[in-house]
Amino acid sequence: MKEVSIKLEYCYGIKDFTHTFDFSEKPTALIYSANGTMKTSLSKTLKALSKGETPKDEVFRERISTHILVDESEKPILNEEIFVVESYNEGFNSERTSALLVNKDLKKTYDEIHGKVDLKKEELLKELTKLSGIKTVEQEFKKLFQSEDILFILSSLEDEVLTSEVNELIMKLLSYKEMFNDKIISFVSDSNNTIDLGSYTELYNELLKGSSFLNEKFNHTNAETIGKSLSANGFFEADHSIILNGETSIHNEKDLKALISKEKEEILDNAELKALFTKIDNKLNKNKEMKGFRDLIALYPEIVEMYKEVKEFKRSFWISYLQKESINYRSLIDVYRKAKEEIKPILKQASEEVTLWQEVLNEFKERFTVPFKLTLENQKDVLLNDSAPSIKFEFMDKEENQVLNKPDLINVLSQGEKRAFYLLNIIYEIKARSLDNQRCLLVMDDIADSFDYKNKYAIVEYIKEINDTGNFRMIILTHNYDFYRTINSRLDIKNSLRYMTVKNNSGIRLVRGNYVGNVFNAWKNNIHKSNSMMIASIPFARNLAEYKSNSSEVYKKLTCLLHYKGKDSLTTTLTIRDLEEMYFDSWGYERSLPNKSKKIFDILFETANEISKIENEDINLENKVVISIATRVLIEKQIVRNIGENEQITKILGSKNSTPELIKLFEIEFPSEKNKIRVYNRVNLMTPENIHLNSFMFEPLLDISDEYLNRTYKEVLAFDQEGV
Structure with a gap:
């Protein structure tokens, strides 16, 4: 921004104010404003604009406010390009602090490694979404396996997924979304339904025991799975056969399926079992959404028993889905395992980093005398996982230190110490904004007010550093003439950017500021x-x-x-x-x-x-x-x-x-x-x-x-x- 043009009408007591600040040669404008002239009204107006709010006249509310803020090209200055530093705001907390905790080179390397893992993870999750029918696969995993790290969950299942047999029954059932919808879970959890379902499965298992070769542990689904596996592996093609109970000889998968189907029909044709099913069927037929569940029970009565352990039943589904997507799963696990080894030295370096956040804090402690210190407790997580910083506040006296939360710390600090703490947060915000390389209009409203001379000159030193970077266009407002003269001297303010405010009935204007020298x-x-x-x-x-x-x-x-x-x-x-x-x-x-x-x-x-x-x-x-x-x-x-x-x-x-x-x-x-x-x-x-x-x-x-x-x-x- 080479210029900033401001036009205000009826904004928080400003009747009329129009001015263009020419920053083409120097980045800072300085305004001395006597009490009641303009200072608070201007900063309040710009504060409202920075928050996306509309300035107004708080007394004459019917008056229509005008607020124009543009650069030399008539391009509006955006909300996020304005930062107003109030004299004091106890509740202010910079939301950009995390940016100061990141080593960009380290973060880039970490993100590149993690990006490869994330790509493979998304490929797998996409397929699991298709199989399961739910869009929130990752959240479902975290909830079921009680961990916030899905990569850890997936890697912990590796032996089970890659070495166990595929559960064929699971793949024949409805999708995860349909099997565990709220209505089904509610139905199988109802005590009245539990009795009927229990009686049905108990009789079914008894009938299985009467079968020539099936029982509750080796039901028709298990038999079908074995037959399919033998056929797929050439067992029957090699002229091998199966002898069931030492009597019936099976020479191919077709004969096995026919035998299983006959046994199953005989069991399900049992009159007592049919009666129990009809009782359950009458309840299920009341809801169309339960029809699929009803059909499943008819085909696979054994699944009723599985609902008694819903968590384990759900787990079986995910294991089966991962087995079906074993190629994507293996690819993810391999990349993840490699990434863990590559990330180890990065994590070590991240834990040892002296960040800009710490540099700012060290510089602050050198310039200000305050009875507290700040410590970052989760530096590695902030650096690499985009976690919010967790700051420990420690109050110090000559005998011992005491850890406090932020509100308690603020409560015990003196007014000057509170202002110093506030200033630290402001410095963090400004430092973070300077890293963004985004243009910014920085407005300071009596930032040094109520500080003693030692701290006041520390503030001047900070302001000079901001001025010298050239990253900001600054408007410094003050009603303290000594501070006005000091800033003018230390920052070498250009004559055309040094002002005093003049107020009359028609509005407010800026005149050239004099009396800064001898x-x-x-x-x-x-x-x-x-x-x-x-x-x-x-x-x-x-x-x-x-x-x-x-x-x-x-x-x-x-x-x-x-x-x-x-x-x-x-x-x-x-x-x-x-x-x-x-x-x-x-x-x-x-x-x-x-x-x-x-x-x-x-x-x-x-x-x-x-x-x-x-x-x-x-x-x-x-x-x-x-x-x-x-x-x-x-x-x-x-x-x-x-x-x-x-x-x-x-x-x-x-x-x-x-x-x-x-x-x-x-x-x-x-x-x-x-x-x-x-x-x-x-x-x-x-x-x-x-x-x-x-x-x-x-x-x-x-x-x-x-x-x-x-x-x-x-x-x-x-x-x-x-x-x-």
């Missing part, structure tokens, strides 16, 4: 051209003067420019020439400032008035500082004017906490001025951090919109026309 140096180089930068530099110069042993007078004078000290005080009388000298003293400023005779006090309010009329929402730090200074000085001036300069006022103006003290006195003197008191207190709470800024902390000021500061200034300015 903002005070930038001001110092431009204060001769910009009154707003000249005024905004006063607090910083004052901070520098405070720490210089020979600059106490400069410190006092600069303080006077940040507070109202009286009508004819330094606040109102200091000029640009004076400020130029103080700037030289405090931070070595050597440029010449214009309009040297003009009063700083006048320039402050001239500049503030101009700034308050600006309607665009571009973020401008120096303008915010100027408005903050002007607003505070103005309320102090108003309070002093309304109360009048007296001994108490003079004392307050000389104190360190002059603003709150003046407001308290105003509340006492003018208790009915509720609105002014409310505004004054709001200004007192808001402006100190904005004015006493230093090289580290100007984030609070950036979080306050220009529009809000300007509106507050105008409110205070309007009090001058009202009087008290």
Whole structure:
């Protein structure tokens, strides 16, 4: 993706947002978003799209949402190509972890070997399906033989299949599916039917004993099987004969069949046996699906006895089917046996593999200090059998370790440790996605929020590594300005991909992000051209003067420019020439400032008035500082004017906490001025951090919109026309 174009309307609080991110030169965009501006809404929208859901306006539900996300070719960015990293999501668990547990070369070799076995297995199962009539042969084997490994089951039957005689009776019966359908099993299991079936088989066996050569162990089916086998092996062709009970001599298979048929007819023609069969027949005739079973009993009464041991009866069917498919069966067993030998060294290597999963974990442990460790318990199965990873979680203290399940581990971790564990899962997901070579838009929503500085820099290190791979297109969202500056510095974010959010009634837009370097140096180089930068530099110069042993007078004078000290005080009388000298003293400023005779006090309010009329929402730090200074000085001036300069006022103006003290006195003197008191207190709470800024902390000021500061200034300015 060289470009990502986003157009949103009415999506989780976003009224309108349209922007194209140009990733043709750099893979990462960075967005600073003040609280309530856009950050959460954008990540929530993209999260919904990644899950295939439709974003919506949760407040004005009747509004129709628009959501377009395309690349430079107008090709939609697919759900699976978006991954949103939330600030924290305790329930997140990467589904791609298994990919990090696989040595691709090892897996390829294993799959090639197993592929040959699977091919032979499928050929055999296909034929068994035809014979048995069921489509779930493999599942039936696993259930009957109580094992999840069908290859192990098949190989364990090898001696029986290849050395025993084929059970001819089984091959004459109905298919496995028909013989063991639910209705037949239910019929033979019914206690009432069991009595009738038992009586029938008992009498049948008794009648067999009266036969000249048959009995319950050598019935007509057995005799037919022997005759067929002798004939097939040339016994009769060699002029051999069979003598039954020392009397009847049989010279060919035809005579044997005729004799067997006669004996069988005589037995089945027994009146008592017929009566018992008729009783059973009446029950079976009620269901057409049982007709085949009825006919079987008539032909082969001995099968009734076999249903008493259904499991063994079923087993006989599969053995017979395998014997019938002996060529396919032998081929599978031979390939399987060879594969087992070839796989042994692969299994050994798989158990010893140091996988990407482990490498990520080792790197994580080096960067983060956490009281737990993770161990993979089924590495070989994950590597080779596509099993889900089984992770053991172990909590550690100085004395002993304790194995916990994941929920219990999460329950005992601190908030920071929980976030670290969450981050580990995120790293696994990102690492796995990078292996897919699939394009991906990676959105990070304040991933470093609530981490201490050590862990925060570990996160920055991870983000830099992701950035350097070039596999992702990243949008990093944050409301933490220090993190914003750090990411910009470490990742060398391109100017055109560094943004701040601006929100107004019509929607949200991105403007170029500034103030990522040394903002005070930038001001110092431009204060001769910009009154707003000249005024905004006063607090910083004052901070520098405070720490210089020979600059106490400069410190006092600069303080006077940040507070109202009286009508004819330094606040109102200091000029640009004076400020130029103080700037030289405090931070070595050597440029010449214009309009040297003009009063700083006048320039402050001239500049503030101009700034308050600006309607665009571009973020401008120096303008915010100027408005903050002007607003505070103005309320102090108003309070002093309304109360009048007296001994108490003079004392307050000389104190360190002059603003709150003046407001308290105003509340006492003018208790009915509720609105002014409310505004004054709001200004007192808001402006100190904005004015006493230093090289580290100007984030609070950036979080306050220009529009809000300007509106507050105008409110205070309007009090001058009202009087008290």
